[in-house]
Amino acid sequence: MVEPEGIKVIDHSADVVVIGGGPAGLAAAISAKESGAEHVVLLDRNSWLGGILPQCIHDGFGVEETGTSMTGPEYAEKYIEMAEKQDIDIMKETMVLQFDKRREITAVNKNGLHKIKASAIVLAMGCREKTRWNVMIPGDRPSGIYTAGVAQAFINLYNIMPGKNVIILGSGDVGLIMARRLKFEGANVLGVVEILPYASGLPRNVVQCLEDYDIPLFLNHTVTCINGKERVEQVIIAQVDKKMNVISGTEKKIECDTFLLSLGLIPENELANNVGIEIDSITGGPTVNQYFETTLSGVFACGNCLQVYDTVDVLATDAKNAGKSAAKNLTIQKKDKKIITKVAPGRGVRYVVPQIISEPGKVHLTLRAEKPRESSVLHVIADDKELLKKRLLWANPANMIGVDIDIPLEVMTTTQNLEVMLGDC
């Protein structure tokens, strides 16, 4: 039967389909094209490209990558221009509903439903912010509770003030930047509350966003309750002990109308989850090999859906490699399956990416320390053998550590597990 025109699923095929048009997706799509992929499709659910960058109007983007400090919109513009020049098939306001093991993508937009058969997929869906319920903050459910990124969107994209007297929980970078941003707009930022004994954002942001504006940072503190039947009226903050339990008797009421949460980011991997791609429980992103290929052949991951990066510069570098791999479609299946070595975080290390080495040679590892430490030593151990020992001046969980290592074939044939550790000098 011939279906009437206009109400059938629109079929496409592509060499590389990138899901997500934020900085990672843009970088991956451009790199895939440059690496020889003929037909590259970039899908994004928003009406704009650049993901979160258009609302990040502060500077500091691109310093490591280009030596120039740009604002988020400027950085995004650079990549958007490149993507447009590269003849990449960009589909905006297009939401991917799912994809299957054969890499057939179902997406929807105002023109209808689309089926896209992809030789390779690059996942670049980004991340979402943790909510009050991720840390189970009890109390009322009034208006005036925002995640930092949502407040940032309202101020920077819509010129709307989310509140006047603000308490921020969590000293991640977005929270710190929002403290300063709100101050610029005339809001009264009453303090940033951090449960850890140290700030979790970049040290430069602590200085430039809090100290320079006399915004108090309450370390070893948390918010125990939100009060306010309609709009936020106050939050209760309290000190915590070394095990992060609230010390009773230290509760303090702070009158405010707005409570911002900057509790960290969760990689968005519903699509990967649904198709059965293995997710690392610590990073929250797919388990990948050194080519950023996930456990599903031909599907690659990059950007904040792989792991939450500190800077867009490092994120873009990795994303370019992921895009390149997708173009060249370096799948595990094409290699000898027997030589797979797992990389695991050891003492002092929270996680390592990639989690799998599928081929000997030069590999770039990214990892995070469990806690801040001065002068430490990074070890990469294969069974009892030390493959790498590197001195670090400092290690801070807020700063991702990158290290290159050469994995010889004989190590891969004799070892199934590599361990990455941080120790004292």
Added chain:
Amino acid sequence: MKNFQVAIIGGGVIGSAIARELSKYKLNIAVFEMGSDVASGTSKANSGVVHSGINSPHSSLKARFCVEGNKMFQSLADELGFPLQWVGKYIIAKNEGEINELEHLKKTGMDNSVSGLEMKGGSEVKKKEPNVSCVKALWVPTAGITLPYEFTIALAENAAENNVRFFLETKVTGLKKQQNHFLIKTNNGDFQAEVVVNAAGLNCREVVSMVEEPDFQVYLCRGEYLVLDKNYSSLINSMIYPVPVKELGVLGVHITPTIEGNILLGPSAEFIDDPYDKRTTKETMNNLIQEAKEIIPSLPDKAVINAYSGIRCKLALPESGGWADYRIEESKNMPGFINLLGVESPGLTAAPAIAKEIIKMISRLIELKEKNSFKSRIHGRKRFSELSTEEQLNLIKEDERWGRIVCRCEHVTEAEVIEALSNPIGAKTISSVKYRCRAGMGRCQGGFCTQHIVRIMGEYFNMDVTDIKLKSPNSNLFYGRTRGDQSD
């Protein structure tokens, strides 16, 4: 001054069910709701369970209306298009000592003519519910689940479509009998009505005290809930209840699947003083997880995406067993003043049957003539995420807004948001969108879609978005414009 024949105080599930039933007759009807939407109190914050009628003694109104209401649900769901699933319920005995209570419940149920009740052995339950451990269970196949806010909204909107006037953000502040009518004072002006129905829920005593000395007390019993991520929907297939907590007159912390695939844990039971104190507490949150783990040991710790509480309106204190029957009666001193007192669980289930009863009572006061123009809403809300590919394609072709996903977690389209905003009762808050189309109810809790809903609301109502409220008259989302924007 506006004159009505019947004024209903309260737009909860009871008030809305009565309004919808009355809208079948040639009457002028008004509903006064102090919240910014219907279902803004206990009606939206409960387990969403359509009970079978095994928990209340045979002669009680609770048993009668529950059993009658239960039987009315399927046809109501078909007419109004709200979701309903007969998933059934296991009441489990965790030890030998609790088996007696199951037998007692079964007997009560059989007295109330509840069909299909069956005792099941622990291993039999395990086959159906692999994550649940128990020694024995009572299987209740006639128990179902619905979405309580969607049910209430469907009743109210259908009433409004049949010319019932809904006055939102309108609190009744005074009530006086004058000759053959009542004078109703509100923050939005004065009204007159021949018959007043007090369906004010937690505030039922406050309304009574406007005209006469109440001969009862209301005891408020708060119940907290946790909502789990849809990723864990496969933990259970049916509702799993412990044996009831007799001392408090409540059913105990149970595990309830929802239509949308989330799981609810709760409710707790705590007697409080303030009917507006709907907070959640750390201690209870932890207890809920612990108690749920006694039923499902494999329950994950970090699965919570939301928490809320609702308040039960009880006419009995815990000291007297916490159980009292509903009081549904016309005032003896004040003919035409009909009171619904202490309508707590199973009030959601009972609502349709109670509404029929109220019609009977009103028919003795006013002559009721059925109207020919009554329109039952035979279409439910269309949900993009639940439609077939062909239906999705047709809708997108008709209106491209069906192809624009606004809420990424729940796959809600712009067209659904617009439909929610065009509701016939005039509710226009962020929550009224959320409870109609689910935008903002997923795991990111509105992180991505709030800005889009704000923009769409601004365009649809042609309003200044800084006036948008979250859920109630003083729950403004914003504090004006940024500095750079103050010039215009």
